Amino acid sequence: MGDANQMSDCTAFRSLDGAAGLTNDEVSVHGIHRREAQQLLYERHAPYLLSVLRGRAARLLRLSPMGAEDLLHETFFRAFARSDSYKCAEDGPSPEEQRRTRAWLGRIAQRLLLDAVRGHHDSPATPEMQDLVDEGPPSSGTSQARLVRDALAELSEREQDILRVTALYYRVGESHQRLPNDVATRLSQSWGISSENVRAIRKRALAKVKKRVEESLLKQKAEALSS
Amino acid sequence: MSEDDKKASLSEEQLESLLASAFREEMIPTSLEEVRRAEAEAGEVKVGEIPAFPEERHRAKARTTSQAEIHSPGEENLRSLADARRQRQGSKPAWLQWGVAASLGAAAAALVMTVWAPQAPTPPIRAGGGELPLPPEPREAEAIVDVSAPCEECCAGVSCTSKPLECASGRSCVSCEPSPEDRFRLRLGDLSWHEQLLGSSDVGAYVCVQVGRSDEECIGKAQEGQSVQTWSKTQGTYSATQLLNGVRLRLRRGKDDALLAEWTRKVSLTPDTRCRGLAVQFTEAKGSPVARLSAFVDDAQFIEVARAASSRELLRLREKFKDPGSLGQIFETSAEGSEHFAFSFGPLSGAQLERVRWLLLDAGQEVQVTTGQDYQGAPR
Numbered sequence: 001m002g003d004a005n006q007m008s009d010c011t012a013f014r015s016l017d018g019a020a021g022l023t024n025d026e027v028s029v030h031g032i033h034r035r036e037a038q039q040l041l042y043e044r045h046a047p048y049l050l051s052v053l054r055g056r057a058a059r060l061l062r063l064s065p066m067g068a069e070d071l072l073h074e075t076f077f078r079a080f081a082r083s084d085s086y087k088c089a090e091d092g093p094s095p096e097e098q099r100r101t102r103a104w105l106g107r108i109a110q111r112l113l114l115d116a117v118r119g120h121h122d123s124p125a126t127p128e129m130q131d132l133v134d135e136g137p138p139s140s141g142t143s144q145a146r147l148v149r150d151a152l153a154e155l156s157e158r159e160q161d162i163l164r165v166t167a168l169y170y171r172v173g174e175s176h177q178r179l180p181n182d183v184a185t186r187l188s189q190s191w192g193i194s195s196e197n198v199r200a201i202r203k204r205a206l207a208k209v210k211k212r213v214e215e216s217l218l219k220q221k222a223e224a225l226s227s
Numbered sequence: 228m229s230e231d232d233k234k235a236s237l238s239e240e241q242l243e244s245l246l247a248s249a250f251r252e253e254m255i256p257t258s259l260e261e262v263r264r265a266e267a268e269a270g271e272v273k274v275g276e277i278p279a280f281p282e283e284r285h286r287a288k289a290r291t292t293s294q295a296e297i298h299s300p301g302e303e304n305l306r307s308l309a310d311a312r313r314q315r316q317g318s319k320p321a322w323l324q325w326g327v328a329a330s331l332g333a334a335a336a337a338l339v340m341t342v343w344a345p346q347a348p349t350p351p352i353r354a355g356g357g358e359l360p361l362p363p364e365p366r367e368a369e370a371i372v373d374v375s376a377p378c379e380e381c382c383a384g385v386s387c388t389s390k391p392l393e394c395a396s397g398r399s400c401v402s403c404e405p406s407p408e409d410r411f412r413l414r415l416g417d418l419s420w421h422e423q424l425l426g427s428s429d430v431g432a433y434v435c436v437q438v439g440r441s442d443e444e445c446i447g448k449a450q451e452g453q454s455v456q457t458w459s460k461t462q463g464t465y466s467a468t469q470l471l472n473g474v475r476l477r478l479r480r481g482k483d484d485a486l487l488a489e490w491t492r493k494v495s496l497t498p499d500t501r502c503r504g505l506a507v508q509f510t511e512a513k514g515s516p517v518a519r520l521s522a523f524v525d526d527a528q529f530i531e532v533a534r535a536a537s538s539r540e541l542l543r544l545r546e547k548f549k550d551p552g553s554l555g556q557i558f559e560t561s562a563e564g565s566e567h568f569a570f571s572f573g574p575l576s577g578a579q580l581e582r583v584r585w586l587l588l589d590a591g592q593e594v595q596v597t598t599g600q601d602y603q604g605a606p607r
Binding site: 038039042043046047048049050052053054056057058059060062065066067068069072073076096099100102103106107109110113144145148149152153154155156157158159163164166167168189190191192206209210213214217 | 236237239242243245246247248249250251252253254255256257258259261262263265266268277278280407408410439440441442462463469561581584595596597598600601
C-alpha cells in the first residue's frame with residue numbers, strides 16, 4: 001500500500017463508492033480499501049469537527065439530545081453512506097480541498113443538529129456538494145450584529161436559548177419568522193414550560209433586543225452628531 | 228417619532244436577520260470562509276483524543292434493527308425506544324390513522340427495549356384504559372447489561388477508591404474536575420433561622436435562586452414554620468461557568484414577597500464544594516445574620532433508557548441491568564400517557580455519563596441524554 005496520507009479526500013470518498021470509481025493507477029498507488037479510506041477521512045477531519053462541536057457549537061448542541069461525539073459519529077456515518085454526493089474539484093490534495101470537505105461535513109452536521117433539536121431523526125441529512133460555494137465572510141461582523149450580540153448577552157439563558165433555536169430556522173426573505181410547532185414543543189419540554197410560553201418569551205426577548213439595539217443606534221447617532 | 232428615531236428603528240425582518248447573523252458564530256461552519264475562520268480561531272482536538280470511529284456501535288445498531296424487524300405481527304406494539312419516540316414526536320398522521328382510543332392505549336405500550344429477544348406474545352392486561360401487553364419476562368439466559376461504572380480518577384465520595392470520603396451531599400463519586408459540558412442543579416436544604424429571629428420566623432419564607440444571567444427561580448414557599456421545602460432542587464440547570472459567574476439566593480417573605488436577606492457567591496466547583504455543599508448564611512442589608520441553609524450542587528444529567536405508562540413495566544426492565552451502583556432509577560414525570568414514567572441512569576457527572584452511555588450503546592441499547600426537566604419527586 002502507498003502512503004495513505006497522500007491520498008486526496010476526493011480519492012478517499014470515491015473509494016467508498018467502490019473500486020469501480022477508481023482508475024487502476026489510483027488503486028495501485030494507494031492500495032485503497034474501504035475501511036482505510038474511512039479511517040483516513042475520519043482521522044483527517046474528525047479533530048477539526050469535534051473541536052467545532054465542543055467549542056463554538058457547544059451551546060447549540062446542548063439544546064439537542066445529542067452529545068458532541070454522537071453528532072461527530074453520525075456526521076461521518078452519513079457522509080460515508082452518501083459518499084456519492086461528494087463532488088471532487090480539480091485542486092487535488094490541498095488545504096482548500098480539505099476545507100471544502102469540512103464545509104460539506106459541516107452542512108451534514110448542521111442538518112443533523114437541526115433535526116435533533118426538532119426531535120427528528122430520520123430526515124436525509126446529506127447536502128449536495130454543489131451547494132457549496134464560498135459565501136464570503138458572514139455578516140456577523142457588522143456593527144449592527146455586534147449590537148445585537150451585546151443585547152443578547154443581557155438576556156437570560158432561557159431567552160437566549162429560545163432565540164438561538166429560532167435563529168436556526170431563519171429563512172432569508174421571510175418577513176415573519178415562525179418557530180415550527182415541533183421545535184416550540186421540544187423547547188417547552190426542555191425548559192419545563194408551555195409552548196405558548198415559549199412564544200411569549202421569544203416575543204418579549206425580541207422586544208428587549210430591539211429596544212436595546214435601537215437605543216444603541218440612537219446613541220451612536222448622537223455621538224456622531226456631537227463630534 | 229422624530230426622523231432620527233425612525234432611522235434608528237429596526238423592522239422585524241431586519242431584527243430577525245441580525246439575530247440569525249449574531250448566532251451564526253455559534254453554528255457549525257458550512258462555507259469555505261467560515262471553515263477558514265474556524266480553523267484559524269480554534270485549534271483542533273488531537274487525533275489521540277478523538278473517539279475511535281465506532282464500527283462496533285454501528286454493528287450493535289444493526290443487530291437491534293434486525294431484532295426489531297423479526298417481531299411477529301402480534302408484537303407490533305413492541306418498539307425500540309427510538310421508534311417509540313419517533314412515533315410520538317414526528318408522525319401525527321400515524322396517530323390519526325390509528326384513530327381510536329384503543330390505539331392510544333397501544334401506543335402507551337410502545338415502551339420496550341429492543342434488547343429483549345422476541346418471544347411469544349403475552350396475554351394483555353387492562354391498564355390506563357387500553358390494552359397494555361406486558362413486555363416479555365426476561366429469561367435467565369438473556370444477557371444482562373452490565374453498567375458497573377467503577378469510581379476512578381476521583382477526588383471524593385465513598386465509592387472513590389483513591390480518596391474514599393463520605394460526602395454530605397450524598398455524592399458517592401466526585402470527579403476531580405467537572406467537564407465544561409456538565410450541567411448542575413442546586414439543591415437546598417432546611418432553612419434555619421438565626422436564634423434571635425426564631426419568634427418571627429413563621430413567615431412562610433421561600434428562596435429564589437439566580438445563577439449567572441439565568442432567570443430567577445423561586446423554590447416553594449414553606450407550608451408552615453421555619454423551613455422551605457426540604458431538599459428542594461432547581462428545575463433549571465447550570466454550567467460550571469455560570470456557577471462561577473455568581474449564585475444569588477434571595478430569601479423572601481411568603482405573604483408579600485418582601486426581600487428578607489440575600490447571599491451571593493461565585494461558586495467554584497471544586498471537589499470539596501461538590502462533596503460537602505455550600506453553607507449559605509443569609510444576611511440582611513446591614514450584615515446581620517438572618518438564617519442559614521445548606522446548598523448542594525448536584526449533577527443534572529441522566530441517561531434515559533425507556534418510558535412507559537406504568538412504573539411496573541420499568542421495574543421489570545430494570546432487572547435487565549447489573550447495576551451495583553444503583554444508578555438506574557425510575558422517575559415519575561409530568562408527561563402523560565405512555566411517557567408518565569421514565570427509567571434513567573443518573574444523575575451522573577460527565578465522566579460517569581459517558582462511561583455508562585457507552586456501556587449501554589455497546590450493548591445495543593438506544594439511550595437519550597437528558598437533564599430530566601420533567602422528572603418529579605423522589606425516584607424509585
